[in-house]
Amino acid sequence: MERSNGKAGPDVVAICARHQASEGPLLPILHDVQAHYGHISDDAIQQIADALNLSRAEVFGVVTFYHDFHREPQRTHSLKVCRAEACQSVGGRDVWAAASAAADSHHADVQLEAVYCLGNCACAPSVQLDGRTIGRMNAQRVSALFARAGTGAAS
């Protein structure tokens, strides 16, 4: 499936039609729209609302409730840094500071995001790069990771 430039088009209608007969179609539709476009635009929200006979506010509420739905196009790589207590107590603050500094100083195509527990507390501090969880992180390693991801060498 080809990615779009973010404009909702007939594909949103087709995605809705594919799920419309199923029970609870909204979440599967949102997942498919995001998989197709990389995010869920205002136009897509309106089209989904129209297709499911819901208000725009209802669809918007679901999109914004779930953290993994994106309203804006995302960068190529995703770096999630755990900011929960177990990680913070063993150097997570330094990891976050280094990642934030790297995000500010590189023109990297990396989406930096704070998360609150990656389920990897035993190996804290933890980060997740493009879905791969990495433990025992430190400021130096996260800067290197960020730089590699920005140059496309991370995958």
Ligand code: FES
């Ligand atoms: S608190 Fe960081 S992985 Fe659980």
